Amino acid sequence: MSASYKEPSNLLKRLFLPPKDPSLTLSSDYEFLVITQEPPLPSIELLAKPEEKLAGIRFDPALFTPSRLDYAESLVLQHMATGEQQSIELPANSEGIRYIRFHPSKPYFVFSSKVKDELLLELYKCELLDGKWSIEQIPLKQRMNFVSGCAYQFTGDGHNLLIKCIPAEWPEKPPAEPVSTGPSIQAVVKDARKAPGRTYQGESYVYI
Amino acid sequence: MIYHIFLSDLLKNEYDEAKLKYFLTTELLCVDTKSLDVKLVEQSKGGCLIRSLTSSPSGEFVMAQIATKFSYAVPISKFGKDVQLWKLGSNDVVEVASLPVDDEVPLAYDACSRHQRSFFFHPCEDHTIIFALATDGGASLADEFEGDERDALYTQKLDASNLTLGEPVKFVGLEWRYAGLDFCESGLAIVDEYRWNDRMERKSILETNGKKIMLWERSWEDRYTAPGEPMTRRGARGRYFIVQPTPTSIYLQGPGASSLGDRPFLDLLDFSEEETKTTRLWRCTAPVAQIGDEELDASKEVGGVLPTKREDVYESLVILLFDNDSIMISREGKTTPRNYYLASLSDSSKAEVQVTHFEHPQPDLLGITKELVKYKRDDGVELTANLYLPSNYDGSPRPTLFWAYPREFKDAKAAGQVKGSKHRFVSAHWASPIHWAAKGWTVMDDFSLPIVGEGDAQPNDTFIEQVVSGATAAVKYVTDRGVTDPDKCCVGGHSYGSFMTAHLLSHTSLFAAGIGRSGAFNRTLTPMSFQSEDRSIWEAQDIYITMSPLMHVKKYSEQDRVGKMLLIHGENDENRKVRVSIVLSCEFMCSI
Numbered sequence: 120m121s122a123s124y125k126e127p128s129n130l131l132k133r134l135f136l137p138p139k140d141p142s143l144t145l146s147s148d149y150e151f152l153v154i155t156q157e158p159p160l161p162s163i164e165l166l167a168k169p170e171e172k173l174a175g176i177r178f179d180p181a182l183f184t185p186s187r188l189d190y191a192e193s194l195v196l197q198h199m200a201t202g203e204q205q206s207i208e209l210p211a212n213s214e215g216i217r218y219i220r221f222h223p224s225k226p227y228f229v230f231s232s233k234v235k236d237e238l239l240l241e242l243y244k245c246e247l248l249d250g251k252w253s254i255e256q257i258p259l260k261q262r263m264n265f266v267s268g269c270a271y272q273f274t275g276d277g278h279n280l281l282i283k284c285i286p287a288e289w290p291e292k293p294p295a296e297p298v299s300t301g302p303s304i305q306a307v308v309k310d311a312r313k314a315p316g317r318t319y320q321g322e323s324y325v326y327i
Numbered sequence: 328m329i330y331h332i333f334l335s336d337l338l339k340n341e342y343d344e345a346k347l348k349y350f351l352t353t354e355l356l357c358v359d360t361k362s363l364d365v366k367l368v369e370q371s372k373g374g375c376l377i378r379s380l381t382s383s384p385s386g387e388f389v390m391a392q393i394a395t396k397f398s399y400a401v402p403i404s405k406f407g408k409d410v411q412l413w414k415l416g417s418n419d420v421v422e423v424a425s426l427p428v429d430d431e432v433p434l435a436y437d438a439c440s441r442h443q444r445s446f447f448f449h450p451c452e453d454h455t456i457i458f459a460l461a462t463d464g465g466a467s468l469a470d471e472f473e474g475d476e477r478d479a480l481y482t483q484k485l486d487a488s489n490l491t492l493g494e495p496v497k498f499v500g501l502e503w504r505y506a507g508l509d510f511c512e513s514g515l516a517i518v519d520e521y522r523w524n525d526r527m528e529r530k531s532i533l534e535t536n537g538k539k540i541m542l543w544e545r546s547w548e549d550r551y552t553a554p555g556e557p558m559t560r561r562g563a564r565g566r567y568f569i570v571q572p573t574p575t576s577i578y579l580q581g582p583g584a585s586s587l588g589d590r591p592f593l594d595l596l597d598f599s600e601e602e603t604k605t606t607r608l609w610r611c612t613a614p615v616a617q618i619g620d621e622e623l624d625a626s627k628e629v630g631g632v633l634p635t636k637r638e639d640v641y642e643s644l645v646i647l648l649f650d651n652d653s654i655m656i657s658r659e660g661k662t663t664p665r666n667y668y669l670a671s672l673s674d675s676s677k678a679e680v681q682v683t684h685f686e687h688p689q690p691d692l693l694g695i696t697k698e699l700v701k702y703k704r705d706d707g708v709e710l711t712a713n714l715y716l717p718s719n720y721d722g723s724p725r726p727t728l729f730w731a732y733p734r735e736f737k738d739a740k741a742a743g744q745v746k747g748s749k750h751r752f753v754s755a756h757w758a759s760p761i762h763w764a765a766k767g768w769t770v771m772d773d774f775s776l777p778i779v780g781e782g783d784a785q786p787n788d789t790f791i792e793q794v795v796s797g798a799t800a801a802v803k804y805v806t807d808r809g810v811t812d813p814d815k816c817c818v819g820g821h822s823y824g825s826f827m828t829a830h831l832l833s834h835t836s837l838f839a840a841g842i843g844r845s846g847a848f849n850r851t852l853t854p855m856s857f858q859s860e861d862r863s864i865w866e867a868q869d870i871y872i873t874m875s876p877l878m879h880v881k882k883y884s885e886q887d888r889v890g891k892m893l894l895i896h897g898e899n900d901e902n903r904k905v906r907v908s909i910v911l912s913c914e915f916m917c918s919i
Contacts, residue, residue: 130691134755134762137688140665147561149648149655152682160757172336173347175402180350199655199669199682222360223565244363257363264353267378273360275564276386279415280360283353286374287367294345303340305399312431312441312464 136160142191146228147221150199151247153228155191155216165189176266180293181238183285184265190215190233196245196252205252207245216243218269223277231263231270242271242282261287338399347397351376355389357415369418370411378408384564385453387487388412390423390446398428405429410446412454412485412492421490423456423483434856434863435467437504437523439478445505450566451514454485457498459505468503469524476500480508480518499533511571512562521547523861526737532598542596542603548741554605555581555594558647572651575599578608580644586621587614588699588748591643593654593672607631608672609654611642614750641750647672655682659752661697664688692753694718695764699749702804704796709743712774712801715753715764716810726815727769729801729838730760732824733776733794735786735859742777758821758844769810774801776827787860787870794827795834802837815839818890822846823858829876829892836888844895848876 127135136159144153165187171180179186192215194207209216213232217240221228226247231240242257261284263270271282338344352375355368370391371377379392389412396407407428412421429440441464449455463470463477481495503520506528510516516533528547532540543554558578562568570578576597583590590611597604607629614620615637625633645655645667652672659665664687669680687693698714717725736742755761764770776797780786786793798818805811817840820828825846832841850857850871854864864871872878883889 130765131762133691134689134765135757137754140688141683141685143667143683145646147565149646154683171346171350173343173350173403174338174397174406175336175404177336178350183350197682200680202680202682223561227360244360255363257358257365259356259365261354261356264351266351267353270353272380272382273565274382274386274389274415275384275566277565278360278386280358281368281380281382281389282356282358283377283380284356286352286354289352289374290349293349294342296342299340303399 144219144221144228146226147223148226151226152197152199153219154193154195154197155219156193157191157215158189161187161189178266182233182240182265183262184240188217190217194230194245207252207254210241210243210254210256212237212241218265218271220269220271220273223273223275225277229257229271229280231265240265259284261285337402338397340399344397347403348376351394351403353377355380355391368413368415370413370420378403378406381448382565383412383448383454384450384566385487386415386564388414388421388454388485390448390456392446395425396428398430401428401430410443412456414487414490419490421485421492423492424458432465433467435469435523435861436859437468437521439465439504441465449482450510450564450568451512452484454487456483456485456492457481457508458483458495461504462500467524468522475502477502478505478520480505499539503527503529509557509559509567509569511569511577513571513574515569515571515574517542517557517569517577540598542598546738546741548736548738550582550584550741550744550746551586553581553584554596555579555592558593560647560649570647570651573597578647579605583610584744584746585627586745587623588745588750589641590748592627593644593647609644609656612640613637614639639750641748641752660750661753662687662693664752664754689754691765692755692761695753695761696720697749697753699745699747700804701745702800704800706796708739708777708779710775710777710797710800711743711745712804713747713749713770713772714805714810715761715770715772717764717767717769720810722809724806724809724812725767725769726817727771727805727811728760728763729771729774729798729816729818730824731774731776731798731801731818731820731827732822733778733790733797733827735778735780737779737781737786739777739779739781742775742779747773760819769805771801771805774798785860785862785867785870787867787874790870790874791830791834794830798831798835798837813837817841819843820846825894826876830879832886832890832892833876833879833883836886836890838890839888840890841892842895843892845897845900846894850875 139157139159142155170177170186177186196205210232212234214235216230216232218231219228229244232243233240240263243254244257245252245254264283264285271280273280354374355371357366357368376394377391378394381390391411391413393409394406395409407426409425410423424443426442432438432440439461441461443458443460445459447457449457459480461478463472478501480498482498483495484493501520503522506519506521508516508518514535518531518533520529526546526548529544530542557569558580559567560570576595579594579596583592593609595606595608610629613623613634623633625631628634640658640660642656642658645657647654654670655667657665657667664685666685667682671677695718696716700714701711703709760770760772776794778786778790778793780788806813816838818828818831818838819842821844825843828841828843829848
């Protein structure tokens with residue numbers, strides 16, 4: 120047996136690994152366009168990562184993010200009217216970025232950067248100052264939690280950014296599996312309406 | 328009695344509950360966007376399972392929806408929850424609602440919870456909440472009900488000075504089920520309702536004086552007459568609002584389906600008079616006229632005038648800028664990738680500004696031709712498909728891959744409507760069948776397989792007959808046209824398309840091979856509805872049995888030509904876990 124995967128033909132490689140369409144995000148005032156480029160397909164390493172499945176959601180239990188996220192490897196700001204572009208250098212320790220969210224009224228956005236070789240996402244802001252976009256880390260002592268979706272959002276007035284984080288002094292490891300001591304029992308609540316339950320798979324209805 | 332099916336992704340025991348709490352419990356931090364100072368939102372101290380979080384337009388409060396009651400029968404989105412308003416910068420909590428697990432909703436697709444649902448902030452007010460509540464207990468709209476109103480929306484004002492919620496005030500009553508509510512910055516709103524049984528939708532304007540004006544009531548299956556959706560844009564305090572250029576008008580945008588394919592549009596809807604008036608402001612360029620094409624209808628073109636310029640492209644409207652004149656559109660052609668352009672609505676002579684310059688990502692696909700073809704099923708239902716022919720095609724019959732996904736309809740006319748556009752860019756993602764055209768095959772992608780059940784009939788009553796009829800028509804079309812070798816036809820599909828593939832191999836000799844990717848083949852294992860079927864197995868026992876390919880495996884080996892079937896399932900495919908596919912695989916293997 121060969122110790123490695125068989126490689127497809129060059130034609131198939133080209134066909135199956137084309138560059139992905141760049142992702143576009145518009146600023147709140149539609150003056151700027153953020154162009155990011157994600158990798159064509161998730162790596163085998165990424166696909167092989169452990170996944171937790173609970174209550175219909177699937178997530179990466181080490182990173183506290185949805186499963187199998189990939190990250191944009193480039194970030195370009197473009198002025199809509201002039202076409203003028205500015206490439207933003209990603210943080211030196213970055214493996215890629217995700218979750219761009221614009222301030223409701225200012226040329227200002229935040230994004231998360233996956234730290235290379237670490238189970239951590241850091242938070243950055245990117246702001247237009249004196250005609251140039253520049254980034255700055257928002258230092259957090261607690262890790263962000265993206266399991267239920269993007270961890271952060273601006274308040275309506277734009278004064279604050281709300282961020283869901285793993286609680287301070289939270290155990291480092293999840294609870295250990297106990298020895299079963301009996302059956303799992305759930306009772307119908309009093310006065311419940313008689314109704315059948317749908318077939319569920321994951322978070323959505325079954326479309327199979 | 329409540330019937331449930333337990334699948335592997337749902338919680339199973341107390342250990343799962345403990346893990347869920349561990350991974351989903353969060354505290355909320357509040358970062359000052361200027362100073363970057365970080366503070367803990369006191370109400371979240373120690374952590375809670377925040378499922379949803381929304382800032383009030385004022386920025387003073389957040390609405391937190393916190394999972395509190397777990398269930399082993401439904402996913403987390405239906406867990407019992409507390410809805411609370413938290414005042415930022417304090418420890419104050421205003422309780423809005425405490426709701427039980429949402430596990431007792433009837434199967435019908437227009438049934439809903441009998442408790443409060445769909446909480447959100449009124450975007451025009453500082454911190455008023457809106458929620459929906461079924462007036463009929465959340466029953467199926469097909470069930471008899473005394474009274475005109477089945478659903479209602481309520482507003483509830485928060486008095487920020489003493490942190491008390493006022494009594495709920497009915498905002499609007501609805502005859503059908505609530506489907507959505509959007510506001511203009513003026514406070515004018517548009518509410519959507521739907522009824523599943525006959526696939527009907529309604530859209531009404533709610534004026535600030537409480538007057539409700541119905542804009543339309545129509546079948547959502549009929550794509551050709553779809554009037555579009557109100558255009559929204561991010562406005563004050565970061566909220567999305569319907570764009571309202573004058574007090575009595577809004578913009579509508581839609582895919583613009585027609586017999587020539589989709590041609591997206593932007594309309595101005597004037598509702599100043601009792602009879603509304605629509606003016607077309609922009610529409611995707613009309614394709615070059617071909618013999619047999621339907622004539623353009625001037626009333627559906629910009630300014631009510633037939634266009635002088637025609638080009639084989641697909642354009643869509645991305646945004647309308649704040650001047651209500653500049654638009655960003657995307658444009659693509661069969662061999663030209665999608666790029667973005669700025670244009671003017673009022674001055675078509677103004678030069679466009681090309682915003683992006685993306686290049687062709689798969690030059691190996693250049694030369695492959697794409698055509699939207701039309702043909703008929705033997706009962707007259709009109710069908711379409713995207714036909715791809717290889718580059719340098721010599722006109723000889725080729726092995727052909729047919730790829731499809733069946734869809735249900737209540738209206739045969741709607742089932743036959745053209746969908747998509749033949750002028751879209753030809754590209755192929757990893758799961759696309761188009762790659763086979765690069766290897767010299769003919770590809771019939773997304774060939775129509777409508778499952779129609781008009782009037783009292785339900786689509787699935789004749790599922791197999793209709794799938795067979797649709798596939799037979801597709802094979803006949805390409806064979807008659809001479810682009811297909813009928814001895815070398817392969818059919819395939821993903822999920823429900825895989826299910827379809829198993830049926831086609833068991834009930835016809837049309838195909839030499841089939842590819843079933845991630846299918847489920849035993850409907851008795853999804854007894855509480857599937858796809859658009861909202862009857863349970865106890866209400867439609869024969870349907871569940873007859874529609875299960877597993878029940879027809881013997882017929883597979885009895886066909887004149889026994890097609891080879893390749894079944895593909897990922898290691899984590901839930902369909903594999905419910906073992907049906909494995910059983911079917913074994914049965915098919917035995918049959919081969």
